[in-house]
Amino acid sequence: MGDDGSWNLMSRCCGKCWHSLEYPCRNYIRCRTEGPLCHDDQRCRTLRSERVRYIKEGPNGYRIKVPLASCSIAAGAKEVLDAVKEVVESLGIPSDAVKTVGCTGLCYLDPWLELKAPGMPAALYGNVKPAEVEGILKKYFIENDVSGAYAISERTGKARGEGDVPTLSELDVWRLQVRYVSRNCGVVNPESIEDYIAYGGYRGLDRALRMSPEEVIEEVKKSGLRGRGGAGFPTWLKWRICRNQPSKEKYVIVNADEGDPGAFMNRLLAESDPHRVLEGLIIAGYAVGATKGFIFVRAEKPLMAERLQKAVEEARKHGILGKNILGRGFDFDVEVILSAGAFVCGEETALIAAIEGRATPRQRPPYPAVVGLWGKPTVINNVETLAHVATLMAEGWESFAAYGTERSKGTKMFCVTGAVKRTGAYEVPIGTTLRTLVEKIAGGVKEGRKLKAVQIGGPSGGCVPAHLLDTPIDYESLRDAGAIMGSGGIVVMDDTACMVDVARYFTSFIVAESCGKCFPCRIGTKILYDTLTKITEGKGTLEDLEILESVGRVVRDASLCALGGTAPNPVLSTLRHFRDEYLAHIIDKKCPAGVCTKLLKYRINPDKCVGCGTCAKHCPAGAISKDEKSGKYVIDQEKCVKCGTCVTICPVNAVVKEV
Amino acid sequence: MAQLLKLIPRETTPGALAHDVAAKYGRERRYLIRMLQEIQSTYGYLPQEALRVIANELRIPLTEVLTVATFYHQFRLEKPGEFIIMLCMGTACHLRGNAANYEFLRTYLGIKPGRSTTSDGVFSVEKARCFGCCSLAPVVMVVSRDGSYRKLYGGVTPAKLRRIIAEHRAKLAKKR
Ligand SMILES: Cc1cc2nc3c(=O)[nH]c(=O)nc-3n(C[C@H](O)[C@H](O)[C@H](O)COP(=O)(O)O)c2cc1C
Ligand code: FES
Numbered sequence: 001m002g003d004d005g006s007w008n009l010m011s012r013c014c015g016k017c018w019h020s021l022e023y024p025c026r027n028y029i030r031c032r033t034e035g036p037l038c039h040d041d042q043r044c045r046t047l048r049s050e051r052v053r054y055i056k057e058g059p060n061g062y063r064i065k066v067p068l069a070s071c072s073i074a075a076g077a078k079e080v081l082d083a084v085k086e087v088v089e090s091l092g093i094p095s096d097a098v099k100t101v102g103c104t105g106l107c108y109l110d111p112w113l114e115l116k117a118p119g120m121p122a123a124l125y126g127n128v129k130p131a132e133v134e135g136i137l138k139k140y141f142i143e144n145d146v147s148g149a150y151a152i153s154e155r156t157g158k159a160r161g162e163g164d165v166p167t168l169s170e171l172d173v174w175r176l177q178v179r180y181v182s183r184n185c186g187v188v189n190p191e192s193i194e195d196y197i198a199y200g201g202y203r204g205l206d207r208a209l210r211m212s213p214e215e216v217i218e219e220v221k222k223s224g225l226r227g228r229g230g231a232g233f234p235t236w237l238k239w240r241i242c243r244n245q246p247s248k249e250k251y252v253i254v255n256a257d258e259g260d261p262g263a264f265m266n267r268l269l270a271e272s273d274p275h276r277v278l279e280g281l282i283i284a285g286y287a288v289g290a291t292k293g294f295i296f297v298r299a300e301k302p303l304m305a306e307r308l309q310k311a312v313e314e315a316r317k318h319g320i321l322g323k324n325i326l327g328r329g330f331d332f333d334v335e336v337i338l339s340a341g342a343f344v345c346g347e348e349t350a351l352i353a354a355i356e357g358r359a360t361p362r363q364r365p366p367y368p369a370v371v372g373l374w375g376k377p378t379v380i381n382n383v384e385t386l387a388h389v390a391t392l393m394a395e396g397w398e399s400f401a402a403y404g405t406e407r408s409k410g411t412k413m414f415c416v417t418g419a420v421k422r423t424g425a426y427e428v429p430i431g432t433t434l435r436t437l438v439e440k441i442a443g444g445v446k447e448g449r450k451l452k453a454v455q456i457g458g459p460s461g462g463c464v465p466a467h468l469l470d471t472p473i474d475y476e477s478l479r480d481a482g483a484i485m486g487s488g489g490i491v492v493m494d495d496t497a498c499m500v501d502v503a504r505y506f507t508s509f510i511v512a513e514s515c516g517k518c519f520p521c522r523i524g525t526k527i528l529y530d531t532l533t534k535i536t537e538g539k540g541t542l543e544d545l546e547i548l549e550s551v552g553r554v555v556r557d558a559s560l561c562a563l564g565g566t567a568p569n570p571v572l573s574t575l576r577h578f579r580d581e582y583l584a585h586i587i588d589k590k591c592p593a594g595v596c597t598k599l600l601k602y603r604i605n606p607d608k609c610v611g612c613g614t615c616a617k618h619c620p621a622g623a624i625s626k627d628e629k630s631g632k633y634v635i636d637q638e639k640c641v642k643c644g645t646c647v648t649i650c651p652v653n654a655v656v657k658e659v
Numbered sequence: 660m661a662q663l664l665k666l667i668p669r670e671t672t673p674g675a676l677a678h679d680v681a682a683k684y685g686r687e688r689r690y691l692i693r694m695l696q697e698i699q700s701t702y703g704y705l706p707q708e709a710l711r712v713i714a715n716e717l718r719i720p721l722t723e724v725l726t727v728a729t730f731y732h733q734f735r736l737e738k739p740g741e742f743i744i745m746l747c748m749g750t751a752c753h754l755r756g757n758a759a760n761y762e763f764l765r766t767y768l769g770i771k772p773g774r775s776t777t778s779d780g781v782f783s784v785e786k787a788r789c790f791g792c793c794s795l796a797p798v799v800m801v802v803s804r805d806g807s808y809r810k811l812y813g814g815v816t817p818a819k820l821r822r823i824i825a826e827h828r829a830k831l832a833k834k835r
Contacts, residue, residue: 070790070791070792070811071791071792071794071795073811074792074795074798074811074812074813075795075813107794107795108794110794110795258791259788259789260789261748261749261750261751261752261753261788261789261793262750262751262789262793263789263791264789264791264792264793267791268791299696299733300733300787300788300790300791301790301791302809338693338696340692340695340696340731340733340734341731341732341733341788342730342731342732343788354692354731355689356689357688357689357690357691357692357693357727358727359726359727359730359731360730415793417750417751417793417794417796418750418751418754418755418793418796419754423751423793423794424794455750458750489750491750491754491793497754502754505750505753506750509748515730597759618817618818620763620764620766620767620817621766641762641763641766642759642762643759643760643762643763643766643817644756644817645763645817645818648816648817648818649818
């Protein structure tokens with residue numbers, strides 16, 4: 001029975017079904033949607049197929065989808081949901097037509113609404129304000145008019161105004177994506193295991209448990225899946241090594257400690273489709289012979305932790321976790337652990353240390369697959385890696401290997417943020433060029449600006465300059481361009497970004513996050529940081545560039561873990577591609593982009609100033625005062641904190657930023 | 660008598676809480692982080708007394724507890740304000756102006772150098788790591804001291820920060 005006592009897919013159809021948690025039926029998963037399988041009864045069959053239809057199409061074909069994920073909630077989705085609930089019944093639409101889902105990754109549309117009525121094509125509305133909800137709903141449901149929608153997300157049915165509204169699949173942002181692992185994002189209700197199963201969930205686990213663990217590893221090997229957490233290590237090999245260890249106790253861990261600034265695809269995936277991640281983890285546990293799994297999730301992403309926790313509880317309630325899973329004699333349970341937050345915890349050995357209640361990483365080898373959590377063999381995989389495992393186990397390795405390049409198969413999710421028109425999380429086949437992703441899918445930089453560089457891989461990655469935008473996104477090509485694939489965060493920078501400042505920013509991040517255990521990282525990154533600060537303050541010398549290069553190499557080669565090993569990448573890659581900007585800071589004492597505050601000045605143009613005093617009133621530092629003689633306002637450079645408030649607030653644009 | 664004593668609720672000082680939390684996790688060293696998380700979720704920070712009691716209960720040196728408490732960003736060793744304003748210092752937010760917002764906010768609230776809380780104890784200003792909502796950059800999250808209330812704001816400017824401050828001052832006045 002469902003939580004409210006009503007019948008749902010997880011319930012038994014009639015007294016003939018003998019499935020129980022103690023004696024689980026081996027066909028439990030398939031039976032949910034195709035059943036009944038152990039007896040033949042048309043009534044039971046109809047019950048199930050009707051329910052699947054209800055879940056997929058809504059009551060009588062009415063559906064209103066509202067996305068509830070961290071980002072859309074912040075953009076106001078809860079208020080939109082309230083507004084929808086308020087009017088829905090007065091429009092004659094059943095109230096259970098309203099369905100909360102995860103996020104599609106089209107963040108620039110947040111909060112969005114998707115509407116569907118029988119006989120009408122589904123329509124997607126972007127940037128919805130609560131006050132507009134009633135109007136939108138009326139127009140769509142009563143007048144059957146889709147004009148004003150962002151796109152039509154399906155090609156069935158007829159509606160007025162259709163000609164002006166594009167179909168989602170015609171738009172670059174959707175057409176060029178391959179939604180393999182993210183297929184359920186924005187489609188299913190992430191808090192419902194029933195929804196997941198109606199959309200084919202846990203089929204991968206069902207299939208895996210029908211194979212031997214070796215066969216599962218072989219299947220993953222054939223798919224060519226490589227880790228999506230950064231390093232791109234072949235997933236099957238990690239599993240095989242762990243499986244071959246003689247230890248009785250083994251562990252598998254999901255690394256959901258996503259800490260790269262600018263990367264949120266793991267959060268999005270786990271918030272929108274948590275069961276897929278869990279399913280992958282159970283399969284991994286089966287393949288390596290583990291009895292316990294852990295989900296290590298960042299405390300700063302509370303909704304992701306909450307949804308994963310809920311998924312674990314639901315799975316346990318239905319015997320998908322626990323003893324004798326699906327009647328195949330496999331025991332496995334999962335615990336969710338909240339990370340206390342430190343970037344280095346994403347590193348495997350530091351992650352293990354954190355679960356054990358300690359801090360700091362250790363030397364590898366031995367690798368965790370041999371000596372891991374509490375000294376036992378442990379496999380650690382990224383959220384997306386495991387979600388891929390669940391998907392490819394359900395669909396067969398061929399479905400995965402059909403995408404990608406010779407050396408890197410499949411698809412990968414990327415988050416494109418920064419100076420682009422369409423920020424969001426997009427899934428593309430590996431080998432897609434940066435240009436396609438940044439210019440076509442994300443829409444390129446805003447009108448009148450010029451794309452300068454693309455930062456990929458976060459603090460461990462590098463900056464790829466605009467002229468290398470045709471680089472295909474795969475592990476090897478990106479390495480050659482001085483960047484890394486990393487976890488998939490891509491920050492696009494236009495001509496308002498200063499590359500020295502960017503290098504300094506990432507180095508400051510590393511200085512704060514370095515655990516301090518080994519000195520090349522602890523001291524080296526501080527030297528890099530101080531040198532970069534000197535340059536951004538206009539006090540740099542040409543010698544400093546050599547210091548950056550030589551210290552950078554030492555940090556890269558001598559650090560204990562990959563945090564330090566990759567830390568100089570942002571510095572070295574900007575030095576390689578944007579040396580002229582460093583020289584402008586050092587020789588001309590200028591920051592061409594007008595970012596480095598020590599090198600810029602705010603000044604009030606006395607010819608334009610009308611003496612209204614708005615700037616003085618709003619200056620947080622009290623740095624602006626009236627010059628009694630002229631009646632105009634002036635900025636005290638000593639007190640100015642360069643926040644730029646006066647520029648935006650001046651009614652006559654009299655404040656100028658001088659670089 | 661012992662029975663009677665049990666009925667009288669022990670005053671929950673940080674030390675008493677730490678004692679209970681340690682007992683709850685069987686005084687096992689490996690649960691140290693979780694114990695600290697639990698203490699912080701009550702007080703919004705880790706009171707010194709609690710740390711000392713934890714060290715005692717686990718029979719480990721206080722420095723070892725402090726190593727963990729200072730290593731992880733989540734933990735605070737000083738009492739924060741009623742509301743903690745966390746400014747994301749992730750890449751997208753950095754590029755879109757949160758560094759300037761941070762300077763603005765500290766100056767606007769008159770927070771003294773080396774401190775992070777206003778002298779009236781109402782607001783704390785902290786730098787935070789990426790919230791994963793980069794598409795709304797620059798992002799600010801306001802949380803109450805006990806963490807029960809949290810709200811995220813996107814597209815933050817100095818003008819918007821003023822409104823956020825006013826909103827929370829009003830909220831506090833209403834509560835009092
Ligand atoms: C400093 C540092 C931070 C990392 N952060 C993460 C992370 O947030 N998420 C992640 O999945 N992997 C992260 N990794 C990579 C992990 O160490 C590990 O390679 C990965 O989780 C393995 O999973 P995969 O094989 O599925 O990619 C990080 C590595 C380093 C050195
Ligand atoms: S960079 Fe601020 S939320 Fe990600």
